Amino acid sequence: MSRNMAELRAGERGWVCALRLSPLRAAPLLRLGLFPGTEVQCLLRSPLGDPTAYRFRGTTVAVRRGDAAQIDVRAEPDAHNPVRGEEAPCAQN
Amino acid sequence: MRTELKQGHAHVVCLAGNPNVGKSTVFNRLTGLRQHTGNWTGKTVAPARGLWKREGTTYEVVDLPGVYALSGGTPEERVAAEFLDQESPDCLVVILDATALERTLALALELLPRHENLVLCMNLMDEAERLGLHLNCAALSEALHVPVVPTRADRADSVERLRSVIEAACLRREGEQRCAERPDVGGITTMTAAERMQAASELAGVVCSAKAASRRNWDRLLLGKWTAWPVAVLLLFFVLALTVWGANLPSALLEQLFSGLGTWLSTLLADASPVLQSLLLDGLYGTTAKVISVMLPPMLIFFPLFSVLEDLGLLPRLAFLLDRPFAACGACGRQGLCMCMGCGCNAVGVTGCRIIPDERERLAAILTNALVPCNGRFPTLILLAGILLGQNGQLRPLAAAALLTGFLMLSVAVTMGSTALLRRTILRGGSGTFVLELPPLRRPQLGQLLVRSILDRTLRVLGRAVTVAAPAGILIWTLAHVQMGAETLLPLLARWLNPFAALLGLSGVLLLAFLLSFPANELLLPLTVLIGTAGAALTDGGNPTASLLALGVGPQTALCAAVITLFHWPCSTTVLTVWHETRRLKWTVLSVLFPTAVGCLLCMALHLGFQIFG
Numbered sequence: 239m240s241r242n243m244a245e246l247r248a249g250e251r252g253w254v255c256a257l258r259l260s261p262l263r264a265a266p267l268l269r270l271g272l273f274p275g276t277e278v279q280c281l282l283r284s285p286l287g288d289p290t291a292y293r294f295r296g297t298t299v300a301v302r303r304g305d306a307a308q309i310d311v312r313a314e315p316d317a318h319n320p321v322r323g324e325e326a327p328c329a330q331n
Numbered sequence: 332m333r334t335e336l337k338q339g340h341a342h343v344v345c346l347a348g349n350p351n352v353g354k355s356t357v358f359n360r361l362t363g364l365r366q367h368t369g370n371w372t373g374k375t376v377a378p379a380r381g382l383w384k385r386e387g388t389t390y391e392v393v394d395l396p397g398v399y400a401l402s403g404g405t406p407e408e409r410v411a412a413e414f415l416d417q418e419s420p421d422c423l424v425v426i427l428d429a430t431a432l433e434r435t436l437a438l439a440l441e442l443l444p445r446h447e448n449l450v451l452c453m454n455l456m457d458e459a460e461r462l463g464l465h466l467n468c469a470a471l472s473e474a475l476h477v478p479v480v481p482t483r484a485d486r487a488d489s490v491e492r493l494r495s496v497i498e499a500a501c502l503r504r505e506g507e508q509r510c511a512e513r514p515d516v517g518g519i520t521t522m523t524a525a526e527r528m529q530a531a532s533e534l535a536g537v538v539c540s541a542k543a544a545s546r547r548n549w550d551r552l553l554l555g556k557w558t559a560w561p562v563a564v565l566l567l568f569f570v571l572a573l574t575v576w577g578a579n580l581p582s583a584l585l586e587q588l589f590s591g592l593g594t595w596l597s598t599l600l601a602d603a604s605p606v607l608q609s610l611l612l613d614g615l616y617g618t619t620a621k622v623i624s625v626m627l628p629p630m631l632i633f634f635p636l637f638s639v640l641e642d643l644g645l646l647p648r649l650a651f652l653l654d655r656p657f658a659a660c661g662a663c664g665r666q667g668l669c670m671c672m673g674c675g676c677n678a679v680g681v682t683g684c685r686i687i688p689d690e691r692e693r694l695a696a697i698l699t700n701a702l703v704p705c706n707g708r709f710p711t712l713i714l715l716a717g718i719l720l721g722q723n724g725q726l727r728p729l730a731a732a733a734l735l736t737g738f739l740m741l742s743v744a745v746t747m748g749s750t751a752l753l754r755r756t757i758l759r760g761g762s763g764t765f766v767l768e769l770p771p772l773r774r775p776q777l778g779q780l781l782v783r784s785i786l787d788r789t790l791r792v793l794g795r796a797v798t799v800a801a802p803a804g805i806l807i808w809t810l811a812h813v814q815m816g817a818e819t820l821l822p823l824l825a826r827w828l829n830p831f832a833a834l835l836g837l838s839g840v841l842l843l844a845f846l847l848s849f850p851a852n853e854l855l856l857p858l859t860v861l862i863g864t865a866g867a868a869l870t871d872g873g874n875p876t877a878s879l880l881a882l883g884v885g886p887q888t889a890l891c892a893a894v895i896t897l898f899h900w901p902c903s904t905t906v907l908t909v910w911h912e913t914r915r916l917k918w919t920v921l922s923v924l925f926p927t928a929v930g931c932l933l934c935m936a937l938h939l940g941f942q943i944f945g
Binding site: 275284 | 400402434551554559654766770
């Protein structure tokens with residue numbers, strides 16, 4: 239079952255399966271390496287609720303809710319298209 | 332320095348890398364003090380240059396702006412790509428972050444096919460060690476067929492090996508013994524960005540054996556739901572308090588020094604005509620000395636403190652906190668960073684707005700940047716705070732800093748309101764995204780930071796202030812000495828302005844001082860004293876607070892003056908910068924009119940309030 243990235247709670251992980259953003263909005267995220275297959279962990283929300291800090295590929299990046307809601311994540315890595323995240327996909331999910 | 336760079340043959344060495352990988356630290360260590368074009372933030376679009384020499388050979392180092400890729404989507408990427416294409420450096424050094432190898436390696440893979448003389452620098456090895464990471468540089472070197480040199484942030488001499496590897500690479504190229512054609516490792520020349528990231532990820536898995544231990548998580552405090560805002564305000568208060576408190580004594584000492592120097596100069600000029608003597612001493616020297624003694628000490632404290640916050644990685648976190656309210660105004664958190672830069676100097680803040688990708692959001696940020704008081708306005712605000720608190724000449728730093736923090740928060744609120752207004756009227760439409768990397772908190776390189784913040788920021792801003800203060804001093808002296816009937820021009824002009832000034836709750840003298848300080852906000856205080864005392868000598872070390880009080884500046888006038896100090900036209904340098912950044916007369920004129928209108932309206936409202944309720 240896939241959810242969107244904005245639905246991840248602090249501490250939760252997900253694996254990106256699709257970016258439903260316009261190319262212009264997707265560009266800054268892709269530049270930082272948020273390709274489909276990437277493992278993402280939700281770190282914490284800004285005190286006012288938005289944006290949220292996510293951790294992927296060894297770095298922390300702030301993303302607004304509006305953008306995160308357009309990014310689908312699944313609970314487990316895609317076995318057919320594995321992309322190794324900063325930590326090896328583990329079986330904790 | 333420029334001529335030195337041009338002389339003879341120099342090998343050009345180019346540094347490339349992601350933002351936040353310690354690239355400027357490596358650059359500073361390679362070149363020492365032999366550089367020009369300092370960076371304000373990592374976002375300076377023109378590359379910084381420096382050099383080192385060994386055995387008669389010069390190595391010129393170009394520090395490209397930090398980029399994530401070369402696809403040309405951002406101004407930094409275009410600059411970096413253009414530079415690599417056009418200047419074809421002898422050696423290209425790609426700086427990797429040992430603690431975030433995967434992502435920094437993707438850029439290296441993109442650059443690998445573009446240059447035949449590549450050197451990888453594995454930076455921040457000490458940090459990786461602390462996180463328990465083991466990096467196999469030899470394996471990386473073998474996989475990519477390029478030299479890989481580890482460097483550390485905690486040891487300045489760790490760039491020595493990098494330097495010799497670069498030198499060897501340059502010499503090899505010169506001798507036309509080009510390194511053997513590198514095999515096309517895994518077909519990187521034809522990879523897409525996603526494939527490159529995948530390849531970088533796999534390679535990082537081979538090179539880096541262990542999983543990173545978690546860092547100490549300060550973000551829970553700095554970005555926590557209940558702690559973030561109090562910590563941010565306390566930090567601001569702390570920086571301001573230290574600036575106010577620390578600047579008092581050196582300011583007084585400098586004034587004494589300059590007044591002593593003035594006496595000595597007057598004995599030198601004893602033979603000159605009295606008019607020339609007065610022009611040079613009271614006009615030129617007096618104004619310049621005043622500007623330096625008022626400006627230099629706060630800058631010497633504020634700029635290094637600001638650099639510490641910057642190097643720690645606190646500024647992106649501030650943007651993270653501020654993004655929500657800015658989003659409500661149709662802007663983004665990056666504008667908060669531009670405002671921080673504006674706190675140092677509005678011209679720098681306006682240039683810094685380049686980090687905002689959306690054109691309309693950027694224009695709104697440029698037009699509102701002058702609503703944040705720059706360093707040159709701080710002395711005035713501190714003094715007015717003193718009068719408002721009823722501390723005649725005796726400044727209590729904590730209370731003054733608290734009031735100053737209040738002033739700054741007012742300025743933030745007005746900036747947000749103005750941005751919202753602009754974004755709903757003339758700059759309507761299109762909202763950009765906000766994606767910002769929050770780099771790990773890092774210990775600043777204090778020695779380097781001090782040198783750079785003094786050389787690049789303090790001296791540059793001071794130099795600019797002095798170049799305008801000197802001619803302005805002569806102009807003002809002339810205004811103060813040219814007779815029109817029974818009076819000189821200054822009091823006459825001040826009287827003309829009186830009716831309009833009264834509307835704003837100011838006096839003609841103050842308004843004239845504001846108008847004449849267009850070249851530099853730093854001139855305001857000396858000007859007020861000068862006009863108020865109708866051109867009497869400045870070198871007597873006259874106390875500005877006393878002079879203001881003698882002019883009848885009470886708390887009400889002081890409050891109006893503080894509001895106008897916060898919100899009025901930007902200084903000439905800033906206006907010029909707005910022109911450079913927008914290339915449109917419309918926006919340049921608006922950048923002057925808009926803050927002026929904001930200040931005038933606020934002052935009129937305030938004055939009206941005083942008349943009704945006071």
